[in-house]
Amino acid sequence: MKILVINCGSSSLKYQLIDSETEQAIAVGLCERIGIDGRLVHTPAGREKLIFDKALPNHEAAVQSVLAALVDKEHGVMESLSEIGAVGHRVVHGGERFTESVIIDDEVIKAITECNDLAPLHNPANLIGIDACRKLMPGVPMVAVFDTAFHQTMPKKAFTYGLPHEYYDKYKIRRYGFHGTSHSYVSKRAAEIAGLALDHSRIIVCHLGNGASVSAVLNGKSVDTSMGLTPLEGLIMGTRSGDIDPAIIEFIAKKEGKSIEEIMNLLNKKSGVYGMSGVSSDFRDLEAAANSGNELAKDATEVFVYRVAKYIGSYAAAMNGVDAIAFTAGLGENDKNIRRRICEYLGFIGVEIDEERNNVRGKEAVISSDSSGVKVLAVPTNEELAIARDTVMLVSNR
Numbered sequence: 001m002k003i004l005v006i007n008c009g010s011s012s013l014k015y016q017l018i019d020s021e022t023e024q025a026i027a028v029g030l031c032e033r034i035g036i037d038g039r040l041v042h043t044p045a046g047r048e049k050l051i052f053d054k055a056l057p058n059h060e061a062a063v064q065s066v067l068a069a070l071v072d073k074e075h076g077v078m079e080s081l082s083e084i085g086a087v088g089h090r091v092v093h094g095g096e097r098f099t100e101s102v103i104i105d106d107e108v109i110k111a112i113t114e115c116n117d118l119a120p121l122h123n124p125a126n127l128i129g130i131d132a133c134r135k136l137m138p139g140v141p142m143v144a145v146f147d148t149a150f151h152q153t154m155p156k157k158a159f160t161y162g163l164p165h166e167y168y169d170k171y172k173i174r175r176y177g178f179h180g181t182s183h184s185y186v187s188k189r190a191a192e193i194a195g196l197a198l199d200h201s202r203i204i205v206c207h208l209g210n211g212a213s214v215s216a217v218l219n220g221k222s223v224d225t226s227m228g229l230t231p232l233e234g235l236i237m238g239t240r241s242g243d244i245d246p247a248i249i250e251f252i253a254k255k256e257g258k259s260i261e262e263i264m265n266l267l268n269k270k271s272g273v274y275g276m277s278g279v280s281s282d283f284r285d286l287e288a289a290a291n292s293g294n295e296l297a298k299d300a301t302e303v304f305v306y307r308v309a310k311y312i313g314s315y316a317a318a319m320n321g322v323d324a325i326a327f328t329a330g331l332g333e334n335d336k337n338i339r340r341r342i343c344e345y346l347g348f349i350g351v352e353i354d355e356e357r358n359n360v361r362g363k364e365a366v367i368s369s370d371s372s373g374v375k376v377l378a379v380p381t382n383e384e385l386a387i388a389r390d391t392v393m394l395v396s397n398r
């Protein structure tokens with residue numbers, strides 16, 4: 001079966017067409033600048049990337065141009081759209097309602113809409129993508145896969161904030177966690193590669209990309225994670241501050257005469273390693289700057305590394321130990337220096353990195369030494385494949 005995986009943002013739409021038998025992507029692509037002018041970058045597997053400047057006034061036009069590219073006579077990858085067996089949609093926030101992926105119907109759409117308050121930038125865009133696909137592919141089953149769902153197994157002690165209880169009752173303010181599809185996929189792969197029985201394992205997953213989060217996965221279930229009500233909490237990220245003393249918000253507001261909205265924008269878009277260094281949110285730029293003596297860039301990467309190590313330490317405590325630590329996403333998969341520097345803090349739990357094994361990029365690998373007390377792995381994430389798998393499972397069981 002061919003599965004179309006859609007990840008729809010406010011002005012962009014990423015897609016992959018995946019063959020569920022081979023689990024390979026047949027085509028991948030991206031619509032950008034939706035509602036502005038429009039651009040479609042379409043790459044059929046093993047062929048040249050194609051760039052089309054297309055008017056994309058809205059998401060329906062974007063989906064339409066994706067479908068046209070997939071069946072294009074010259075650049076397409078299939079004869080007819082009827083070959084698409086199902087569509088899997090990434091949805092950022094499923095609140096407490098969605099603990100797993102679901103087949104989309106009117107009632108599910110209503111429930112996702114009710115979560116919009118919790119992810120005002122993301123959920124409405126995800127819904128627009130779902131709506132456009134339903135219009136253009138009537139009768140094709142669609143599945144929603146939530147970033148938050150994997151973390152719904154967290155116990156109360158992990159998801160409760162130290163706030164008056166009424167805010168949980170009234171507004172459901174609590175830790176939700178994100179990147180769930182990645183944490184789920186990577187923890188399963190890590191158990192397989194490390195030779196652990198998933199239901200008897202303590203795994204810490206470090207999803208280190210532009211957005212970054214850590215999770216504690218006990219016996220295959222998420223029991224804690226670093227992102228919270230929103231993806232702002234936790235690690236220091238490319239442009240997001242991660243954990244700060246909440247009183248800083250009032251302090252800056254008073255000193256700089258800024259509004260709450262301006263400060264939230266600062267914390268989301270102008271902080272993290274970008275704000276700390278004044279150089280870049282991209283670790284490749286930061287490492288180059290640090291190597292040429294930029295002290296702020298050096299400090300920014302060290303603060304980042306230290307924060308990740310602290311979370312790993314606290315999650316080892318949460319699970320009474322750890323069997324495996326898996327690094328994933330742009331940095332975790334590719335940056336041997338960042339992995340080594342994080343692990344240098346972890347000798348106290350028996351972590352020992354093998355320099356040669358750690359010299360990998362974008363590949364599954366055990367990077368710890370044979371004598372290491374904890375298996376350490378690099379595991380490329382594949383959120384699209386995880387979405388396609390859930391989609392096939394739900395559609396086949398209908």
Ligand code: AMP
Nearest residue numbers: 209210211282283284329330331334335
């Ligand atoms: P992501 O959000 O998962 O795409 O990750 C983005 C981050 O990963 C950026 O900070 C990049 O610098 C980093 N990254 C991506 N590719 C590489 C690479 N080949 N080597 C080192 N860092 C990389």
